[in-house]
Amino acid sequence: MSEGPGHVGPSRPVLVTRPAGRGDGLVTLLAQHGVVVEHRPLTRLLPVRGPEVDLARERLAAGQYSHLVLTSRTAVEAFCLAESPSADSAGSTGSTGSTGSPGAPALPASLGVPPHTQVVAVGEGTAAALAAIGIRADVVAAGSGAALVEAMPVASSTPTSRVLFPASGAASPTVPEGLRSKGYRVDQVTVYRPEPVDLPEASAQALRTGGYSAMVLTSPMIARRAAAIGIHPSTAILTIGDPTSEAVREAGLRVTLQAEEPTDAALAAVVVRALDLGP
Incomplete structure (x- = not known):
């Protein structure tokens, strides 16, 4: 363009x-x-820690989601490599200091993505970030929120068509609104925030x-x-x-x-x- x-x-x-x-x-x-x-x-990117993020990870591990949707490398790091709930993370930006990137991660396996949960990445960069921590993307979209929505099929009529969407506090509504229009129940959780x-x-x-x-x-x-x-x-x-x-x-x-x-x-x-x- x-x-x-x-x-x-x-x-x-x-x-x-x-x-x-x-x-x-x-x-x-x-x-x-x-x-x-x-x-x-x-801007700088600050990870969000707290009960909402912990609960989302627990629900994912318990098999409550049909899809895990990730739309940035930062979301991968902030959610998939989030510190354990017992970590003292209040106000912490981790070991990376001024970068604002999440710090010392838990082992990738601690995320607990069940075999039946499809992992959806917005593009090749996000898929590569997932692969780097041992998580394979089942669906890789063409690099935009609109393309990700297009890549997802219409949800089944069962109540298990439920999406976990860890995202920025400033995320566009394109993905959650698009997926809801396709019949998915979307749980959006803020895992990082951009700060001026x-x-x-x-x-x-x-x-x-x-x-x-x-x-x-x-x-x-x-x-x-x-x-x-x-x-x-x-x-x-x-x-x-x-x-x-x-x-x-x-x-x-x-x-x-x-x-x-x-x-x-x-x-x-x-x-x-x-x-x-x-x-």
Whole structure:
């Protein structure tokens, strides 16, 4: 998808706004193309611990769900690798400190996914995160919430068609609403929350005055925060998917390019294209 100019020139750095602990892959890919990158997170991801999460894990282990639906690597880490209920997790962000990623995990087997429960991943990245902890995704959708809903069959008429959806506190309603429209009972539980992070003043000023050739936006919340700071018209706006692009447009801005899928490789491809660095 392209709405703005396709060539912005590589003379200025690219601003990557992914949360801490989530930008390294994209930064590495861009560096391989010779792109100068500044990684300045606009949000951080904080895991949620508490009785609701513990109860969801217990119900899953007890076989009460026909499907476990996961729509991000962060949801995998925050739920599948959640600390045991006895852990002292009040206010804790784990051993990763400022990254906001969940910390020292329990053994993956402690999640207790029953054999009859199908594990559904939104895309290949989420499926890979599951595989890394020994959980196989039975269904891998095409990378968006809408694609995940499409990949799920209409629910059976039995009361066992029940979905557990561990998600962000800022999750789009696309998945739960779509699955309910297909007849599923959906239990949504918040397992992490995005929290705003301020840009350093020098970076904010550069964003407003054209100091960046492009910026990468990877969530509606990040898009809204960037728009509130102010984005110079010469800066290409590159997005990870439809919800983020919609947030950009709602803020009165134009999307230069949208990634074909929500992966680091696809994001790197649109940066390269926008900077006209391709072969």
